[in-house]
Amino acid sequence: MIPAADASLGGYQDQIAGVLEKLRDERVVERMWEGDHTVWGPEPEEIADRLGWLESPSVMRDHLDEISALVESVRSEGYTQAVLLGMGGSSLAPEVFRRVFGVADGYLELSILDSTDPEAVLECAEGLDPGRTLFIVSTKSGGTVETFSFFKYFYNLLSEKLGEDRTPEHFVAITDPDSGLQDTAEKYGFRATFLNDPNIGGRYSALSHFGLVPAALIGVDLSRLLDGASEMARACAGEGEPGENPGAWLGVVIATLANAGRDKLTLTAEPDFEPMGVWIEQLIAESTGKDGKGILPVEGEPLGEPGSYGNDRLFTYTGEESSSSDSVAARVERLAQAGQPLVRIGAREPYQIGGEMFRWMVAVAVAGRLIGINPFDQPNVESAKAQARKMVSEYQESGELPEPEPTVEGSGLAAYAPESAASPEEALQSFLERARSGDYIMLQAYLPPSEGTTDTLQDLRARLRDRLGIATNMGYGPRFLHSTGQLHKGDGGNGLFLQLTADHPRDADIPDEAGSPEASLTFGVLIEAQALGDRQALLDANRRVMRLHMSDGVEKTLDRLARGI
Structure with missing residues (x-):
């Protein structure tokens, strides 16, 4: 079941209605699903080849057996830890899954290394049992300097502890075809290499190999996760009124208020969904912050009283509302009563996160159109x-x-x-x-x-x-x-x-x-x-x-x- 969404938008409601009508007349959602790059710009580069995420919920089902085979092989061999070496789009979705789902009994404890601070690297190394640790080297481009620095450090560490013959079996790669990491994985004899659809940008890759392989290692039921994403994809497809499309409606609200000066999109959520904020932060910031424009995602900022905020905010709340006067829901409702615009998304259980990720990807793609930027490139x-x-x-x-x-x-x-x-x-x-x-x-x-x-x-x-x-x-x-x-x-x-x-x-x-x-x-x-x-x-x-x-x-x-x- 798709979580319902509603909003308290005050005087912006008429503007939003007008934008939804324009979206319908221009067939924006339909054209997006048709792969029409002119939704965002005159040239196809970094648009037409960045829409593979629309098909991820269905396409990835064909890869579940391959992912499961890796998981079962390392579990049967006694692996108990996994370390993901990656940055940005390669690390944030796995971090969200780890924080939301925890680790199922008998699966691998997952940690994320995305800091080049030497103390962070050394602490990670000191907390490992090398013989029982799997390293996931993850980068779309195949040449990220941080990721390769981590790989070289831990490859040498394991070689010292286990010997060079045993070291390669402790590494798997997730990357695009024909990347430098694919070459490295072949050169060093990695245990497995997962080649992702190259038509998916890094920040849109949560429901591809980049997110799902680490999720499987901690015991997430990938079929169930993709079920929720598939249901949301159907609801966000290019049929029907944009106002009834969960992703398109959210994108219209975000963009309309940003264009009216409320460009500080402030993310709030109940504890089950709060971890998703770091992933949404990257999705919005890299997709909309360019060409002198930008929607600022405000993630993790402690909630304040109504007097703490100016008139440049739009709040979102994800979770099931609570009757407690000190709950997140109650506190953001006080902000709405004070005149701050608020979007509510009534997600209730963790496996709805796959659908919520898809909702947000559609929303940001639509918002990009409405604020006049290409949401798939990153020129700066x-x-x-x-x-x-x-x-x-x-x-x-x-x-x-x-x-x-x-x-x-x-x-x-x-x-x-x-x-x-x-x-x-x-x-x-x-x-x-x-x-x-x-x-x-x-x-x-x-x-x-x-x-x-x-x-x-x-x-x-x-x-x-x-x-x-x-x-x-x-x-x-x-x-x-x-x-x-x-x-x-x-x-x-x-x-x-x-x-x-x-x-x-x-x-x-x-x-x-x-x-x-x-x-x-x-x-x-x-x-x-x-x-x-x-x-x-x-x-x-x-x-x-x-x-x-x-x-x-x-x-x-x-x-x-x-x-x-």
């Missing part, structure tokens, strides 16, 4: 990568990264600010004064991910929102570069970016080649180069950026900064 993603490669090249030539001089230092902080200040704290206050109505602030945490750090960053977010009255985002680097990074450089320039970095007490070598002891780079250098490269790409795009480097304990320093807001 390369800018930070190119700058990071430049930083790495300079390091390999000189032995040092091209670090700028700090503006001011003190109390375990170094500030790299747009203007002079007497202290890092004063520099931060001056930077925050640059915020304007309708802006957002992004905390770019190039830090080791941890529960304590996340909690402190969330507190900082809430304080910034309440003080400045603007939306907030937070992401660990370089993970967010594969999620919201496109929007940061491609939208209308209404973001403030607070980059947070820290010293690395420990580091780990990145082998130049899997199986070789030679290493000319470390994970510590790589993440520093990525932070420097991202900062430079933002400056080149005329964004407002400030960096704070911490040398006196991350959580302690973040807490001090939060209390000073």
Whole structure:
């Protein structure tokens, strides 16, 4: 059964009705299902070859036996852990499935490595039983620098522990045909290689091999998951009125309100569905943040009282409403009563998540049409990568990264600010004064991910929102570069970016080649180069950026900064 959706939209309802009528007259949904690239642009490149996701719920059924064979073989051989090495579209759906479904009895405990911080890599390695661990090397392009760095590190680690003869059987690949990863998997003799439909973009790949192979390893019933997705696909097909199409209706609401200035799409959900937010975040940010436009997905921001928000929000709520006065549902209803527009999606049980993913993909594709962008390309993603490669090249030539001089230092902080200040704290206050109505602030945490750090960053977010009255985002680097990074450089320039970095007490070598002891780079250098490269790409795009480097304990320093807001 498809979860019902409704909305409290106030004065926007008439506009939405008009857009739905236009969508029907122009046959937008029908043309999308027909593969008509002119829905989004005059040229077919990165449109016509990006619509394979529409068929994923049916096509993937033909691959379930192949996936099941892998799962049963590793279970029978005593594997108990799986580590997914991937970024963005390769890692977010598996993370959602792991958090929503947990691990069924007798299946593999799945962890995701999508941080190049050396502490994150070392902690992952230290928590493994190498002889019982399967590594999933996952990248659509087949050449993602983070993914290959992880692969080389863990290939060498297993070779030391298990011997080179046994190591290849601990690796599987998920990639597109004819990619560099396919070649690598053949060269090293991986246990299995799953070749995905190349007509599916990374952020639209949740219901393809990229999402389903890891899901199967934790014991998710793939047939049941695809049943929900197939039901939603039928409801979203190009027949009937757009207002009765779950995905098209949601897309019209999102785009209509964004075009009216409510471009901060704030995601709320009950605990069963809250994990889906990180996947929706990437889908929206990379799909809509370009050409000077953008819908900002606000994921994970602590809920506030009505007075905490401006008039640039649209809220969504997913879950089953509760009678508790302190439930998520009750709190967002108070926002609706105060005049904030709210979309409600009444999902009730975890296996509806497959359908919800399909609903959101259709919605974002339709929204792209209505705000006037191509939702399938990512023209600004390369800018930070190119700058990071430049930083790495300079390091390999000189032995040092091209670090700028700090503006001011003190109390375990170094500030790299747009203007002079007497202290890092004063520099931060001056930077925050640059915020304007309708802006957002992004905390770019190039830090080791941890529960304590996340909690402190969330507190900082809430304080910034309440003080400045603007939306907030937070992401660990370089993970967010594969999620919201496109929007940061491609939208209308209404973001403030607070980059947070820290010293690395420990580091780990990145082998130049899997199986070789030679290493000319470390994970510590790589993440520093990525932070420097991202900062430079933002400056080149005329964004407002400030960096704070911490040398006196991350959580302690973040807490001090939060209390000073």
